[in-house]
Amino acid sequence: MYLKHVLRAATAMTFVATAAAHAQTITIATVNNGDMIRMQGYTDKFTEATGIDVEWVTLEENVLRQRVTTDITTKGGQFDIMTIGMYETPIWGANGWLVPLDGLSEEYDVGDLLPAMAGGLSHEGTLYAAPFYGESSMIMYRTDLMEKAGLEMPEAPTWQFIREAAAAMTDRDNDINGICLRGKAGWGEGGAFITVTGNSFGARWFDENWKPQFDQPEWKEALTFFVDMMGESGPAGYATNGFNENLSLFQQGKCGMWIDATVAASFVTNPDDSTVADKVGFALAPNSEGVDKRANWLWAWALAIPAGTQQEDAAKQFIEWATSKEYIELVAENEGWANVPPGARTSLYENENYKEVPFAKMTLESILMADPQNCCAQPTPYTGIQFVAIPEFAGIATQVSQEFSAVYAGQQTVDEALAKAQAFTAEEMEAAGY
Amino acid sequence: MARTVTPRRKSLNTVLAWAVGLLIFFPILWTILTSFKTEAQAIASPPLFLNFNWTLENYAIVQERSDYMRFLWNSVIIAGGSTILGVIIAVPAAWAMAFVPSKRTKDILLWMLSTKMLPAVGVLYPIYLLFIRLGLLDTRGGLVVVLMLINLPIIVWMLYTYFREIPGEILEAARMDGATLKEEILYVLTPMAIPGIASTVLLNFILAWNEAFWTLNLTAVDAAPLTAFIASYSSPEGLFFAKLSAASTMAIAPILILGWFSQKQLVRGLTFGAVK
Numbered sequence A: 001m002y003l004k005h006v007l008r009a010a011t012a013m014t015f016v017a018t019a020a021a022h023a024q025t026i027t028i029a030t031v032n033n034g035d036m037i038r039m040q041g042y043t044d045k046f047t048e049a050t051g052i053d054v055e056w057v058t059l060e061e062n063v064l065r066q067r068v069t070t071d072i073t074t075k076g077g078q079f080d081i082m083t084i085g086m087y088e089t090p091i092w093g094a095n096g097w098l099v100p101l102d103g104l105s106e107e108y109d110v111g112d113l114l115p116a117m118a119g120g121l122s123h124e125g126t127l128y129a130a131p132f133y134g135e136s137s138m139i140m141y142r143t144d145l146m147e148k149a150g151l152e153m154p155e156a157p158t159w160q161f162i163r164e165a166a167a168a169m170t171d172r173d174n175d176i177n178g179i180c181l182r183g184k185a186g187w188g189e190g191g192a193f194i195t196v197t198g199n200s201f202g203a204r205w206f207d208e209n210w211k212p213q214f215d216q217p218e219w220k221e222a223l224t225f226f227v228d229m230m231g232e233s234g235p236a237g238y239a240t241n242g243f244n245e246n247l248s249l250f251q252q253g254k255c256g257m258w259i260d261a262t263v264a265a266s267f268v269t270n271p272d273d274s275t276v277a278d279k280v281g282f283a284l285a286p287n288s289e290g291v292d293k294r295a296n297w298l299w300a301w302a303l304a305i306p307a308g309t310q311q312e313d314a315a316k317q318f319i320e321w322a323t324s325k326e327y328i329e330l331v332a333e334n335e336g337w338a339n340v341p342p343g344a345r346t347s348l349y350e351n352e353n354y355k356e357v358p359f360a361k362m363t364l365e366s367i368l369m370a371d372p373q374n375c376c377a378q379p380t381p382y383t384g385i386q387f388v389a390i391p392e393f394a395g396i397a398t399q400v401s402q403e404f405s406a407v408y409a410g411q412q413t414v415d416e417a418l419a420k421a422q423a424f425t426a427e428e429m430e431a432a433g434y
Numbered sequence B: 001m002a003r004t005v006t007p008r009r010k011s012l013n014t015v016l017a018w019a020v021g022l023l024i025f026f027p028i029l030w031t032i033l034t035s036f037k038t039e040a041q042a043i044a045s046p047p048l049f050l051n052f053n054w055t056l057e058n059y060a061i062v063q064e065r066s067d068y069m070r071f072l073w074n075s076v077i078i079a080g081g082s083t084i085l086g087v088i089i090a091v092p093a094a095w096a097m098a099f100v101p102s103k104r105t106k107d108i109l110l111w112m113l114s115t116k117m118l119p120a121v122g123v124l125y126p127i128y129l130l131f132i133r134l135g136l137l138d139t140r141g142g143l144v145v146v147l148m149l150i151n152l153p154i155i156v157w158m159l160y161t162y163f164r165e166i167p168g169e170i171l172e173a174a175r176m177d178g179a180t181l182k183e184e185i186l187y188v189l190t191p192m193a194i195p196g197i198a199s200t201v202l203l204n205f206i207l208a209w210n211e212a213f214w215t216l217n218l219t220a221v222d223a224a225p226l227t228a229f230i231a232s233y234s235s236p237e238g239l240f241f242a243k244l245s246a247a248s249t250m251a252i253a254p255i256l257i258l259g260w261f262s263q264k265q266l267v268r269g270l271t272f273g274a275v276k
Helices: A002-022 A034-041 A043-050 A061-073 A088-094 A115-120 A143-148 A159-169 A190-200 A217-233 A243-251 A264-268 A312-322 A325-335 A346-350 A360-369 A393-408 A414-431 B007-034 B057-065 B068-099 B105-117 B120-134 B140-164 B168-176 B181-192 B194-210 B226-231 B241-261 B263-271
Strands: A024-031 A052-059 A081-084 A130-135 A137-142 A177-180 A255-261 A280-284 A299-304
Touching: A024 A034, A024 A061, A024 A312, A034 A043, A034 A052, A034 A130, A034 A325, A043 A052, A043 A312, A052 A061, A052 A312, A052 B226, A061 A081, A061 B120, A081 A088, A081 A312, A088 A299, A115 A130, A115 A299, A115 A360, A130 A312, A130 A360, A137 A143, A137 A159, A137 A264, A137 A360, A143 A159, A143 A280, A159 A177, A159 A217, A159 A255, A177 A217, A177 A243, A190 A217, A190 A393, A217 A393, A217 A414, A243 A255, A243 A264, A255 A264, A264 A280, A280 A360, A299 A312, A312 A325, A393 A414, B007 B241, B057 B241, B068 B105, B068 B140, B068 B181, B068 B194, B068 B226, B068 B241, B105 B140, B120 B140, B140 B194, B168 B181, B181 B194, B194 B241, B194 B263, B226 B241, B241 B263
Parallel strands: A024 A052, A024 A081, A177 A255
Antiparallel strands: A081 A299, A130 A299, A137 A255, A137 A280
8 A cells, every 4th residue: 555655646646746747948138228118028828828838037228239149150059039129130130140030820810920020120021030029110209289370280291391390399397308319429329310311312321332321411401400400409418318318308397299110109198107198199200391211210120040059849839929929919918009010910900999909000100111121312322221231230330329429419410420421331341241 | 853843834735635645545436426416316426425305215225126145245255255365375475575585585576566467358258268167167176277377477476575674583593493484373473473464455355355357257146246246236227326326435435445444554554665
């Protein structure tokens, strides 16, 4: 009898041990954005359904880029899934550093991914990362201040209107700046914004022969306009303001307008954090009169699998779950439709509940209007809107944006900055063999 | 001739010292205060100093989201291990340089210090590849060795400076009494240099605790210390300053307490040999 109990216990222990030995764990490197953190909270549901455990490594954006680049190029195998953006994905995919996301299940419905997102995350037609959330950029403005200024925001304004409105809304005595824009150095910060501003003035980074274009009149016009407008109506010290600084200013009611990522719409309309939550309107990013390109970008935070992972199947399962329609419904059910990850799936924008979210329509229109294959009014040899999808771009654009930030800080003139940008970019491109 | 210090000047110096001290401490104080605010209060303009609704919510969220104790334990092991290993290697090295100098001793000391001038990122790839080959990625052991190597020049330099203050005749006397080299270092030199060794240990423990390049680049999950814990709360899109401040306060609290209780030794160690 005693022996029987012992045998039963031993058998049970063996089963437990076997199950534990088979339990899989995947490691995901990600950024500390609201949607990503929310996803971490729901990971238990994935583990319950699949038995796969998930470990998270959350890092600051630039640290994450350096960390995953080091790991992927050395085949370190530290991560099974990486959160990367639209800039890295096609380059890394072309280098063979990412596992192609083919063979995804029928229920996943790859065709439902927004074409702009799927296109930006592919190389030669192969999808290398699945969009978790996507964004463009648009105007967020204070409806009360616009009304007070006696103006009405068109759905698709020009830069000239924006400058006029910004001047009319500026109230220095009450610490209200007509417009808040990014001036902070960095290719993903002020560099991204001035690039799309340049696009909307007819400028481009390179001509068809990869010759830098900072010596062309379009860039001078764009940069001069930006500096003059910010001088008239922007906040003091805007040369060091990035996304977070402007978000803070807008939420405190210190900006009449803010042109930035569409994902910010949910922050500025959240009454818990924003003092102006019920006074925010949305419009398309502006263009200069006569130019058919607007100052809106396209970006996605996406999940990709590094080549060389030992857990490709488990990683694919996770990506299918995290970027699925079901995940969006799970978040909507628990936290409301305004908090679901936006900008990734067509079906979300066809959902009647989501259509009631105030910024949904403008977000979708902004995303649909952005075309990474055709960023500029003039022909270009590159893809990307606020970036140029070549490995050298991050380094070059960081340096160029530093020169521009020095103009915003009053340390040099527009002409000096453009001359330095032209010389530096030409030198780097030549060294890179273009 | 000693300079006379008037009471007025003494008071002035005291006030000035407090002002400078508070100025240096202010960012830490502000971080601690922000950690007790809501996210909206954290970005309020004009800034709220003490007149806000104090909340522990951020600490609760950070505690819920991250396994603080795991990060803390890793920090203790990595900072402590690298410091102890460094001292074990540096004591004999500093002894040799202080008491048996050669023609090249000064050159060696300078060369050791010059390794600190190399930007860390310049050797990231070689070290990363070595770590992959040796299976040391995301291990505490690997980080102990790397941080020890990084801080070794400072440890050797500090110990060398302290050892130079100890009269060589005492060691000679020990030798004449029949002490072996090991006994000379362990039982004669080390006890006399305890204050110097203590301040070296403290300073290097703090340096290793705060090191954020290698600890972020060579760890992922298992060996991630408190620097990775803080980094996980920095956000490019979204204002999470209050939570970031709570995470920072939790990360610096142990070292702040250690520094507070050992400030006498630290100051003594840092000024040792400065005045003769």
